[in-house]
Amino acid sequence: MFIPRMLSLRPVGIRxxxxxxxxxxxxxxxxxxxxxxxxxxxxxxxxxxxxASASVYYYxxxxxxxxxxxxxxDISALQMATIKLQSYITELESKILIxxxxxxxxxxxxxxxxxxxxxxxxxxxxRGFDPTQAMAPTLGRKRNIRDAGKGGDISSRQANAIARxxxxxxxxxxxxxxxxxxxxxxxxxxxxxxxxxxTSAVRRILQSQKTFRNHLDDExxxxxxxxxxxxxxxxxxxxxxxAARRSETPGTRKRxxxxxxxxxTDVETDEEERxxxxxxxxxxxxxxxxxxxxxxxxxxxxxxxxxEPPLSYKAAGVKPPASAPPARxxxxxxxxxxxxxxKSCHLRTCSLDCYKVHEDSRCxxxx
Amino acid sequence: MAPxxxxxxxxxxxxxxxxxxxxxxxxxxxMKAGYASADCNVxxxxxxxxxxxxxxxxxxxxTVLNWNEAVFRRPMEKGFITSWETQREIWDRSFFDAxxxxxxxxxxxxxxTLILTEAPNAMLVLQRNTDEMVMEEWGFGGYxxxxxxxFNAWNEIQSLFGDPLTQSQEIKPADCVLVVDSSFSHTTVxxxxxxxxxxxxxxxLDFGGKHITSLLKELVSxxxxxxMDETYIMNEIKESVCYVSNDFNKDMERTVKERNRxxxxxxxxxxxxxxxLPDPNANRQGFTRQHDPEMHKRKxxxxxxxxxxxxxxxxVLVMGSERFHAPELLFTPSDIGVREPGIPEMIHQxxxxxxxxxxxxxxxxxxxxxxxxxxxxxxxxxxxxLRAIAPDTCVLxxxxxxxxxxxxxxxxxxxxxxREHLKRVSISREExxxxxxxxxxRRFTGIQA
Numbered sequence: 027m028f029i030p031r032m033l034s035l036r037p038v039g040i041r042x043x044x045x046x047x048x049x050x051x052x053x054x055x056x057x058x059x060x061x062x063x064x065x066x067x068x069x070x071x072x073x074x075x076x077x078a079s080a081s082v083y084y085y086x087x088x089x090x091x092x093x094x095x096x097x098x099x100d101i102s103a104l105q106m107a108t109i110k111l112q113s114y115i116t117e118l119e120s121k122i123l124i125x126x127x128x129x130x131x132x133x134x135x136x137x138x139x140x141x142x143x144x145x146x147x148x149x150x151x152x153r154g155f156d157p158t159q160a161m162a163p164t165l166g167r168k169r170n171i172r173d174a175g176k177g178g179d180i181s182s183r184q185a186n187a188i189a190r191x192x193x194x195x196x197x198x199x200x201x202x203x204x205x206x207x208x209x210x211x212x213x214x215x216x217x218x219x220x221x222x223x224x225t226s227a228v229r230r231i232l233q234s235q236k237t238f239r240n241h242l243d244d245e246x247x248x249x250x251x252x253x254x255x256x257x258x259x260x261x262x263x264x265x266x267x268x269a270a271r272r273s274e275t276p277g278t279r280k281r282x283x284x285x286x287x288x289x290x291t292d293v294e295t296d297e298e299e300r301x302x303x304x305x306x307x308x309x310x311x312x313x314x315x316x317x318x319x320x321x322x323x324x325x326x327x328x329x330x331x332x333x334e335p336p337l338s339y340k341a342a343g344v345k346p347p348a349s350a351p352p353a354r355x356x357x358x359x360x361x362x363x364x365x366x367x368x369k370s371c372h373l374r375t376c377s378l379d380c381y382k383v384h385e386d387s388r389c390x391x392x393x
Numbered sequence: 394m395a396p397x398x399x400x401x402x403x404x405x406x407x408x409x410x411x412x413x414x415x416x417x418x419x420x421x422x423x424m425k426a427g428y429a430s431a432d433c434n435v436x437x438x439x440x441x442x443x444x445x446x447x448x449x450x451x452x453x454x455x456t457v458l459n460w461n462e463a464v465f466r467r468p469m470e471k472g473f474i475t476s477w478e479t480q481r482e483i484w485d486r487s488f489f490d491a492x493x494x495x496x497x498x499x500x501x502x503x504x505x506t507l508i509l510t511e512a513p514n515a516m517l518v519l520q521r522n523t524d525e526m527v528m529e530e531w532g533f534g535g536y537x538x539x540x541x542x543x544f545n546a547w548n549e550i551q552s553l554f555g556d557p558l559t560q561s562q563e564i565k566p567a568d569c570v571l572v573v574d575s576s577f578s579h580t581t582v583x584x585x586x587x588x589x590x591x592x593x594x595x596x597x598l599d600f601g602g603k604h605i606t607s608l609l610k611e612l613v614s615x616x617x618x619x620x621m622d623e624t625y626i627m628n629e630i631k632e633s634v635c636y637v638s639n640d641f642n643k644d645m646e647r648t649v650k651e652r653n654r655x656x657x658x659x660x661x662x663x664x665x666x667x668x669x670l671p672d673p674n675a676n677r678q679g680f681t682r683q684h685d686p687e688m689h690k691r692k693x694x695x696x697x698x699x700x701x702x703x704x705x706x707x708x709v710l711v712m713g714s715e716r717f718h719a720p721e722l723l724f725t726p727s728d729i730g731v732r733e734p735g736i737p738e739m740i741h742q743x744x745x746x747x748x749x750x751x752x753x754x755x756x757x758x759x760x761x762x763x764x765x766x767x768x769x770x771x772x773x774x775x776x777x778x779l780r781a782i783a784p785d786t787c788v789l790x791x792x793x794x795x796x797x798x799x800x801x802x803x804x805x806x807x808x809x810x811x812r813e814h815l816k817r818v819s820i821s822r823e824e825x826x827x828x829x830x831x832x833x834x835r836r837f838t839g840i841q842a
Contacts, residue, residue, distance in 0.1 A: 187730075191729060234522075343596070343599065360616070360652070362648070
């Protein structure tokens with residue numbers, strides 16, 4: 027390197043004439059010391075700069091990391107916000123797409139119907155729109171006419187007409203008449219004397235002016251309040267005896283038909299009956315036509331079915347079928363197939379002859 | 394059933410019910426009443442005001458000669474007693490008055506057990522009203538109330554279905570019967586197991602005989618003569634001419650042909666008929682005769698066409714497609730625009746809530762009762778329609794009760810002969826006074842409070 031070469035040059039530079047060789051040999055050259063002030067400074071500077079650059083490097087690296095994390099945080103926050111926004115949008119869309127009949131525009135509260143102290147009075151729940159009592163259709167006339175013929179759903183006007191027709195069919199007297207109960211002569215009413223005095227309950231019942239509709243409203247209000255337990259449509263029972271048996275917990279069976287149906291004897295006697303039985307008929311020998319009856323479920327299940335409380339009046343009504351053949355229409359004059367619909371009153375006629383009669387004398391629509 | 398469990402054995406020992414048993418099957422159109430093991434009496438359940446402003450009650454209706462414009466007041470609405478004021482009057486006149494018919498006269502209610510029927514799915518308030526009226530107004534010594542169709546199971550229906558008779562001497566209800574009751578105000582399906590209803594399968598169609606009559610009234614009034622006020626006469630016309638069509642499309646075509654050309658074939662199977670309306674002045678009942686299009690044309694031309702005075706004075710309704718359109722209401726209510734299924738679909742809906750084994754048992758034991766089943770072709774049509782929807786693995790057997798109208802009463806009469814059972818299911822006056830009407834309702838419905 028640089029420093030040793032400098033040292034080797036020195037003896038060349040200071041060589042001169044000398045007579046005493048010995049003196050030269052005795053006094054050796056002072057040995058060179060490697061580190062001086064100059065070299066230490068260089069080394070210190072180098073070490074310092076390295077340390078400084080390293081620390082700077084690590085500092086910058088840390089800063090970079092922090093910045094990177096902040097960026098990714100920002101990105102994820104953005105992502106979250108996007109997802110949230112998306113969910114809001116879908117929610118809004120679903121709310122908009124619900125048909126307007128299902129939108130609850132106002133809050134319906136059911137009044138308490140516990141006290142029946144006043145005879146003939148009770149609070150009935152609001153039933154919403156009742157077509158049989160509506161004097162006029164609520165929607166615009168034009169819209170009804172426009173929507174009347176469009177297949178599928180019927181217009182509100184038609185629905186009103188049908189509901190009114192049913193209430194008319196339900197009436198026996200064409201006119202509203204009040205028939206008083208005939209006054210009874212004293213001697214006819216003699217049987218009354220042996221009877222006990224009229225109790226308050228009887229008086230209340232006799233004076234009650236409630237119609238069937240009022241009672242029905244009362245029952246529905248009671249069910250809405252959860253007063254009467256109605257039987258849930260348990261799908262498990264319909265599937266088969268096994269599914270229902272599993273769900274049967276001993277705790278729910280309060281009925282003690284006594285000792286007649288303990289579980290062990292039940293199973294034993296049932297085993298025979300549980301196999302599908304051949305139904306006796308004239309086709310028994312025909313392998314294709316003979317038929318087996320599915321076995322009757324166990325006595326326990328039958329007892330459980332019998333113990334169920336009655337359904338409510340509404341729940342016992344028939345449900346509209348899932349699919350039905352298209353409605354038939356009849357001529358309003360002769361009863362044959364109604365092929366032509368009157369342009370103003372929508373009644374059907376079968377032929378031009380019937381239509382002319384209808385138009386001339388029967389058609390009561392003026393629009 | 395549940396109520397049996399709710400009772401204590403000691404109670405059964407203490408309280409006795411009177412031996413004399415009186416049965417009322419309280420229908421909306423007629424009451425079927427009488428003592429057990431005696432004859433059944435059919436009494437109209439209505440107060441009628443005639444055109445002459447006479448008011449007649451219950452069994453007096455048979456004395457009315459002129460039914461023109463008669464109006465009715467009925468105690469029942471949709472098959473349930475809502476006006477006890479009316480019902481009390483009719484019961485009093487029919488059963489309790491000194492003038493009551495001896496066969497249905499109740500001398501002393503304390504000394505009598507009453508068996509009363511009720512339509513299924515009655516509101517609890519109405520049931521309670523009934524119990525209170527029976528026990529507090531008349532004070533019967535013993536009382537039992539049950540869903541009307543369940544009594545049908547007590548009849549001897551084994552022979553009806555061709556099953557072997559049971560050997561035991563004890564009177565028992567049939568094991569499984571599906572009772573289809575097509576009555577005045579509605580049609581119900583009740584699965585009955587050993588005399589008890591399976592509540593989850595009870596279904597109701599809100600159309601019955603009343604609606605058929607009203608529809609017929611409407612059809613005739615719209616097309617021919619205004620008969621809107623003549624409910625009684627239209628009911629008679631319905632009973633004499635209406636039938637349930639087994640081939641609807643074919644009957645429609647035949648009607649048109651006969652209307653124009655008259656019935657060329659045999660008289661008895663023509664569809665178009667002339668119904669001559671009753672004439673109370675000439676003391677003449679209404680009757681049917683073969684349709685004669687020629688005579689109608691001549692009548693239109695006027696009196697000069699050489700017809701007798703009698704023919705000219707009579708009012709004739711031409712009954713064509715109306716004959717089968719009106720009863721079609723029970724099978725296809727969609728004809729008047731209602732979104733409800735008919736009786737066959739209702740039976741299917743009723744049975745679909747049961748496990749398959751139970752379903753099969755009911756498909757094979759369908760018993761049809763109620764006045765509408767007397768319409769011609771009703772059973773045939775029901776069977777055709779049910780065959781189409783019944784599962785092919787099941788045997789389908791369908792019978793009409795021997796006496797469709799009195800069937801529930803007869804069943805109750807047979808039940809009353811089984812004294813032990815009657816004692817188990819009925820309540821005595823003392824028990825009622827002790828426990829009250831709420832208890833009675835729970836007892837009869839089987840709801841554990």
